Amino acid sequence: MLAALLAAGVGAPAHAAEPLAVRWNPGAQDCDAARPAPLQVHRYEDGTFLLRQNPCASAEANFLYLLIGAERALLIDSGAIADPARMPLAATVMSLLPDDATGKLPLIVAHTHSHRDHREGDAQFAGLPDVEIVPSDADGVRRHFGFAAWPDGVARIDLGGRVIDVLPTPGHNDNHVVFFDRSTGLLFTGDALLPGRITVDDTSAFEASARRLAAFARDRAVSHVLGGHVEMNAAGELYPMGSTFHPDERRLALARADVLALPGAFAEFNGFYSRHANYAITHPLHNLAALVVLALLALALLAWGGVRLVRRRRARRVTRAT
Ligand SMILES: [Zn+2]
Ligand SMILES: [Zn+2]
16 A cells, blocks of 8 residues: 555655755845855755855845756756856756766756746856756747647656656746656745745736646645745745845745645735735736836826816916906
8 A cells, every 4th residue: 555655656755854944044235245155055865955046146046956866967947147156056066966987977957947047057057068958948848848738748857766747837937847856755846836926927827837736736745845936034024026135034845735725825816916824926017017007097197187287277367367
């Protein structure tokens, strides 16, 4: 019975303890004075590393994930900074890779989606031996993972004794995917689900993805849900946009329950903004359009008030003259 459950990927996750008890460097208000290290590495367990770009290095403060199998390794997202002098990403990742008989273990660099803060670091890996960079554009993602009927289907990456599922989740971005590591039960959700602002680009695509993701998680032993950013403090207050300082930052991990609740949370979304305990959902384009409409209304009101004022003064002048 247990073997059958494990084979199906269902059952108690083996790594649900406290390997995420890590205090991430919060960045600083005065980054020039504080000069924190640009990249923080946390070993989750053997062969699984969580990397965080310091908020002072980039206000996006991306989380990147390195999963190492017996035959190859996978880096999920390459972060916001191309310049190795500012962000020693490739050097750090390569130093974490074990050597095999012929050199370093081959590395695949893949992305949750094509926003620049998740792929700028690709430049540092270009031309390195035994490194394959998966394209992050729509065609490249579909072709590389063999999605014939995007966004349906689940692809898999075999790292050698360690299989990663790849699930299409467009909505935040057309090419968004999440990764599920069957070994640790970690679900890497990029910007589709994170403790912060979940920005929606395509409402109906996001709604379908939320349902697809929840159905996926329902049948699997998801131990922790790790997104691409943390944008709120422990009290659930969002940091200002572009903040380089994350005091009392909320813990990184969301739970399987958050994935299961996502379709319901999205059902409450009014197309502009909705607030939930562990995240906010927002549609920047809709909000921008609403702001433009409000600004135009305010201008129209001002103009109307101005015209009325001029007319009244003229009328008064005419009355006085007669
Ligand atoms: Zn994004
Ligand atoms: Zn992002």
